[in-house]
Amino acid sequence: xxxxxxxxxxxxxxxxxxxxxxxLRTVFTVAPVLFGLDKFFGLLTxxxxxxxxxxxxxxxxxxxxxxxxxxxxxxxAGLLVAVLxxxxxxxxxxxxxxxxxxxxxxxxxxxxxxxxFGLLVGALALARLAPAVSLRGRRARAS
Numbered sequence: 001x002x003x004x005x006x007x008x009x010x011x012x013x014x015x016x017x018x019x020x021x022x023x024l025r026t027v028f029t030v031a032p033v034l035f036g037l038d039k040f041f042g043l044l045t046x047x048x049x050x051x052x053x054x055x056x057x058x059x060x061x062x063x064x065x066x067x068x069x070x071x072x073x074x075x076x077a078g079l080l081v082a083v084l085x086x087x088x089x090x091x092x093x094x095x096x097x098x099x100x101x102x103x104x105x106x107x108x109x110x111x112x113x114x115x116x117f118g119l120l121v122g123a124l125a126l127a128r129l130a131p132a133v134s135l136r137g138r139r140a141r142a143s
Contacts, residue, residue: 021133024126025085028092032078039071047071050112052105081126086134089127096120 038044047070048063056063077095081088096116103113 017129018133021085021126021129024089024122024129025081028085028089028123028126029078029082032074032081032092032095036071036074036076036078039067039074050103050106050109052102054105055102086127086130089123089125089130093120093123093127096123 035044039047047067051063051066056066059066073095077088077092080091096119100113100116100120103109103116
């Protein structure tokens with residue numbers, strides 16, 4: 001008697017979806033955590049230049065304090081993607097939508113806003129793949 005395991009072959013769509021999921025989950029875990037940490041250390045750029053004056057006027061505190069809060073949220077969002085990618089993907093997508101609106105309000109950063117739109121689509125793809133990949137993994141372990 002043989003047992004059948006639902007192990008995707010090297011060319012199966014299931015394996016490709018699983019690999020795409022792993023790539024997206026890795027990127028959307030690592031990037032927000034690293035960018036969030038950099039809000040505290042400022043090694044990559046002066047993050048305050050990316051805060052729209054309209055947004056800065058709405059929130060309490062200084063632009064620097066706002067960037068520290070942004071950094072904390074980004075770190076938490078990245079960790080959420082690592083643990084619950086089906087929810088974290090949507091959270092990161094919403095966060096990126098806010099960043100895009102902020103950049104459009106500033107003006108002059110349209111290239112970065114367009115890049116972030118591409119990232120937003122990737123985060124949505126991660127959220128959509130997560131349940132299917134998770135379900136497939138449970139089925140394979142149950143066999």
